[in-house]
Amino acid sequence: MSDLSRHLPLSNRPRHDESDVSSSWNAELADVLGSLATALAPLPDAAWATTSRRPDWSVHDVIAHLVWRLSTPRGERWRASARSLAEQGFSAAAAELVIARRVAGSPDATPPALVQRLVAMRDVAAARAAGAAPGLALDGTRGDTFQNGIGALAEAVIGATDVAASLGLPLTVPERASGAVALRRALEAPTEIKAVIRGHSLAATDADWSFGNGPVLEATAAELLLFLYGRSDTAPHPRPTTR
CATH class of the missing domain: 1.20.120 (Four Helix Bundle (Hemerythrin (Met), subunit A))
Structure with a gap:
């Protein structure tokens, strides 16, 4: 099993009652x-x-x-x-x-x-x-x-x-949707994409979600999706270290 699948939920928000959550999207x-x-x-x-x-x-x-x-x-x-x-x-x-x-x-x-x-x-x-x-x-x-x-x-x-x-359209995808789709794709991405993200966490800089384990690679949610789906050759970049 990919290491990404062991690090849910998608964000670091405090846990709450999710009894009303369903598999319907x-x-x-x-x-x-x-x-x-x-x-x-x-x-x-x-x-x-x-x-x-x-x-x-x-x-x-x-x-x-x-x-x-x-x-x-x-x-x-x-x-x-x-x-x-x-x-x-x-x-x-x-x-x-x-x-x-x-x-x-x-x-x-x-x-x-x-x-x-x-x-x-x-x-x-x-x-x-x-x-x-x-x-x-x-x-x-x-x-x-x-x-x-x-x-x-x-x-x-x-x-x-x-x-x-x-x-160049100003179109916003809901955070829950972009995060769920990014996680799903990361788990089943082609070998060349998995080679880039393996052993890392992925984090969206403009949305409240992240997943994985290891050094953080980050980009906007759209940039992460485009890379994971092979629509862009621009890989997410390491999160800057703070001094």
Whole structure:
């Protein structure tokens, strides 16, 4: 087991009653999707063609894939991914890009339509966070197929962080969401990224979370996420020592 997983909770806040905590990430998803939709809505279509932080992906590709990932039933998504993986010589990166471009190129995936879908998914997530029935449907987004686990949250958080960095948008991700996603990614990151963070703690300089054990590597929450997900080559830096 990675040393990172033995050092929870994510922050050094005093412990409190967490009996109401659940594995649902609907509230965080609603916040992230709402912020992303608000940031994207006023942008011209040309901005969507901007290259994202993910090699060969445009902003349009990132958002189209995010909408597909969160709104497609799990079985259908797995089948599509398996087919694409086989067609692309079992290159996971190529398979994901093919799916993203296919979705982005469909007639119902124009920038305004995708923003509308983000808003609809935000509304579903918010309603479910408030206890609404899973079958709630808004603008074609069915609550019973809407993905709301940590994997879906990770897709939303890194997608929003990537787009914000690519377009220079002032988009804030909730601390609980960014910390949970960073920890999850640190536990399953590729070897080259684990080689950098192994034996260290990671700390966000602009959020109340940290995890790990050992000398502290720090950066902003967005910078840590971009590095952990391979969207940036800039590694977190050692915390300055105080004299």
